[in-house]
Amino acid sequence: QLKDKSIDRIVSSPLLRTRQTAGILGDALGAPVEFDDALREIDMGEFDGKPYADYHAFFDSHGHSFDVPIPGGESWRQVADRMMGALRDIDAKHKDETILLVSHEDPLALLDWSLCSTDPKDFDNAKFLKTGEWSRLE
16 A cells, blocks of 8 residues: 555654564565654553553543643653654654654554644544554645
């Protein structure tokens, strides 16, 4: 699906599964790959390695606030800001290039939301890409 998109470069999260995906894509598309820590997954802080239900209980107890950080980690708004900063930096560094970002479901959804709105009530309209899906950003 991406072979006819004239991808000039791939910028990926440095986490193993995205590094592997970026490498496969880079080989298939003949595009160089670089890694950017700002495209990483949400920092789960004290919930890292714990059941997802524990994180959801915390999130539910704070009214699904975008501004309450996970203890020792990030808030959703911080992730959205990080992803927008990464997008601006990548765009400035690679003017007039077509860049393929390889990241993670929630950070990409937060990036999509940030491009359209910053009102938490609009987050349900964000694109949640599944593994192997892609979407074009203008």
